[in-house]
Amino acid sequence: KTDSSQPTKVAIDKLLDGLLSPGFDDRSCLSRYRSFLYRKASQYKPSPYLLLKLRKYEDLHRRCGPHTRSYNENIKRLQSSHTRRTRGCNYIVWLGANGMGNRIISMASAFLYGLLTNRVLLVDHGADMSHLFCEPFPNTSWILPMDFPVRKHFHSLNRRQDRFSDISEKSPPSQEVSKLFPEKDTIFHHLGRYLFQPSNLVWGRITKFYQDNLAKTEQRIGLQIRVFHRESSPVEVIMDSILSCMLKNKLLPEVDTQSSARSPPGNHSSKTILITSLFSEYYKNMSAMYQSKPTVTGEVIRVYQPSHEEYQHKSDNKHNMKAWDEIYLLSLCDVLITSAESTFGYVAQALGGLKPWILIGPHHNKVPDPSCLRDKSMDPCFHFPPSYECKAKNKTDFGTLVPYVRHCADRHTGVKLF
Numbered sequence: 001k002t003d004s005s006q007p008t009k010v011a012i013d014k015l016l017d018g019l020l021s022p023g024f025d026d027r028s029c030l031s032r033y034r035s036f037l038y039r040k041a042s043q044y045k046p047s048p049y050l051l052l053k054l055r056k057y058e059d060l061h062r063r064c065g066p067h068t069r070s071y072n073e074n075i076k077r078l079q080s081s082h083t084r085r086t087r088g089c090n091y092i093v094w095l096g097a098n099g100m101g102n103r104i105i106s107m108a109s110a111f112l113y114g115l116l117t118n119r120v121l122l123v124d125h126g127a128d129m130s131h132l133f134c135e136p137f138p139n140t141s142w143i144l145p146m147d148f149p150v151r152k153h154f155h156s157l158n159r160r161q162d163r164f165s166d167i168s169e170k171s172p173p174s175q176e177v178s179k180l181f182p183e184k185d186t187i188f189h190h191l192g193r194y195l196f197q198p199s200n201l202v203w204g205r206i207t208k209f210y211q212d213n214l215a216k217t218e219q220r221i222g223l224q225i226r227v228f229h230r231e232s233s234p235v236e237v238i239m240d241s242i243l244s245c246m247l248k249n250k251l252l253p254e255v256d257t258q259s260s261a262r263s264p265p266g267n268h269s270s271k272t273i274l275i276t277s278l279f280s281e282y283y284k285n286m287s288a289m290y291q292s293k294p295t296v297t298g299e300v301i302r303v304y305q306p307s308h309e310e311y312q313h314k315s316d317n318k319h320n321m322k323a324w325d326e327i328y329l330l331s332l333c334d335v336l337i338t339s340a341e342s343t344f345g346y347v348a349q350a351l352g353g354l355k356p357w358i359l360i361g362p363h364h365n366k367v368p369d370p371s372c373l374r375d376k377s378m379d380p381c382f383h384f385p386p387s388y389e390c391k392a393k394n395k396t397d398f399g400t401l402v403p404y405v406r407h408c409a410d411r412h413t414g415v416k417l418f
């Protein structure tokens with residue numbers, strides 16, 4: 001006998017264990033209630049307190065969001081040369097810098113800050129980030145309106161300190177974060193799944209690529225190859241690192257070098273590698289290898305790469321869209337192999353709830369041994385943690401203060417949550 005008053009498993013999965021509000025118009029954002037069809041359910045459950053806090057935040061955003069009465073009144077106050085302070089509603093404004101990985105992580109950080117301090121998050125997506133994401137909060141908008149009074153001053157704030165001066169003044173109560181996230185390394189995982197739904201345009205591209213190339217396979221392996229210094233990173237050395245990592249950890253089978261034939265047609269089990277990279281060489285090498293000879297296990301290995309943009313473009317909406325497509329596709333994989341120190345990979349691993357194998361870059365043109373390490377947490381690495389402890393008024397190592405903040409495997413000076 002079933003209890004009809006209880007939500008069904010599909011309803012729970014569809015709303016990502018209550019992270020998503022059920023009150024959205026489905027057609028305006030097809031991905032929101034369909035992502036569960038493409039991703040395994042998360043093994044990490046959001047806390048009831050987080051769900052409560054998100055619903056409260058949504059109410060606040062609805063009350064204070066663009067073009068509401070409170071917003072309009074506050075705009076007038078901000079425009080007035082005397083006050084320059086808001087009343088009833090406070091705001092945090094996000095401005096984009098660097099690539100999509102950095103931007104997505106910093107938007108989530110700004111949102112967490114808003115959540116903790118009851119500030120409404122408004123994002124300046126500009127022309128190069130249009131049509132990438134759905135609105136994350138029901139019946140309102142998170143887009144910073146063009147007429148926001150101090151908007152024109154924002155881009156002249158160059159230094160990090162200028163931009164974040166207000167934030168450092170009042171730190172939020174640090175007890176609160178533990179209550180919201182009893183499992184510390186799930187902060188970005190939950191907030192990322194809550195905030196970042198691909199727009200209908202991006203969702204169409206993602207689902208098409210997925211259906212055409214990734215759907216019919218036993219295992220999807222995401223391989224993110226980020227090369228920061230091309231001159232000191234020869235393709236052959238990186239290729240050898242990747243193969244050494246994949247073969248040693250049995251992520252992929254070897255090819256049968258004794259055989260001259262390709263795999264005979266038939267019902268073989270298969271694995272699919274999704275490569276993301278700015279360059280096409282790795283894809284060419286890997287697909288040639290698996291096409292030329294059968295594997296020793298008889299498995300069929302297919303290789304795909306959605307794009308190769310050759311270099312990181314600036315202020316280019318289509319380029320950013322490709323990056324977002326690929327970050328999301330990586331997050332749909334079963335296993336991830338990522339490149340050290342890349343926020344592009346960090347976002348994919350956190351959205352997917354995956355602990356990746358991290359490729360350690362070539363050392364002095366040689367393949368390091370081991371060539372990859374298994375990460376112990378899916379949290380992004382914070383590359384530039386502060387080194388000064390305000391209370392103690394001296395320099396400190398933030399990777400040793402508390403048990404749940406440790407140095408990152410891919411960047412020893414960075415720290416992350418465990």
Ligand code: GDP
Nearest residue numbers: 099100101102276277278312322323342343344
């Ligand atoms: P990070 O620099 O690796 O930390 O990651 P970011 O995402 O912040 O910046 C890298 C940017 O370069 C991306 O956002 C893309 O614009 C571009 N890029 C780097 N790798 C790839 C890739 O594999 N695919 C695509 N489409 N773009 C990439």
